Amino acid sequence: MEQQIRTNDHLSGLSAQLGLTTMSQLSGWIGMEARISGPARFDGTPITLSPNPPALADSAQLIVRDSTGNEVQRLPVAITASEIAWPGTDSTGTPLPDGVYSFYLESHSAGSSLGLQEMEHYAIVREAQGNGAGGVRLVFDGGLSTDATVATALRKPPQL
CATH class of the missing domain: 2.60.40.4070 (Immunoglobulin-like)
Structure with a gap:
């Protein structure tokens, strides 16, 4: 039983680390346009x-x-x-x-x-948020948001 508890704790730690990796990877998306x-x-x-x-x-x-x-x-x-x-x-x-x-x-x-x-359509990514279930939500202007997995393309915004 004790070994099972340690295994579960270890898996929870790995899951948290994977979430942070995803979050750090998505930080490069801030300011980019995502197609959603x-x-x-x-x-x-x-x-x-x-x-x-x-x-x-x-x-x-x-x-x-x-x-x-x-x-x-x-x-x-x-x-x-x-x-x-x-x-x-x-x-x-x-x-x-x-x-x-x-x-x-x-x-x-x-x-x-x-x-x-x-x-x-394209929207500028303003923030990436963990959703508590290991996933990440992208937040756009005006507070609209979506799950990061629905983004099908990413590009630099056109220069104004």
């Missing part, structure tokens, strides 16, 4: 989106929803995996209110829906 899915904070600055339309798609639309889930915009987009910039303006060019928005790609082939998928 999920809501994005809009502050008047265009948001870079990364569409990934299905191979069979022949048309697609960007659907923008506000923090309450209401659709605020629907725009045709090219069938491409190239990044697009969402300017955050309505059809008259008037800026939409600052806030949290979600982005979806609705794809079609020969008039039939291929479904709706959440689009990834």
Whole structure:
């Protein structure tokens, strides 16, 4: 029994060390842009989106929803995996209110829906936090956060 307790203590110590290693590795992410899915904070600055339309798609639309889930915009987009910039303006060019928005790609082939998928976007990493379960959460401007494992790319922000 005593040996089992020592083994469990040793495993807990290793787990804590691995968490610190992950945390120290992620410290290099601070100030970088991570590509993630999920809501994005809009502050008047265009948001870079990364569409990934299905191979069979022949048309697609960007659907923008506000923090309450209401659709605020629907725009045709090219069938491409190239990044697009969402300017955050309505059809008259008037800026939409600052806030949290979600982005979806609705794809079609020969008039039939291929479904709706959440689009990834870039956000600047401001903090990395341990979540108590051995994982790490990334915190972005405005307090939005996500599990670090959902980041699919990392890059230096463009120079202003």
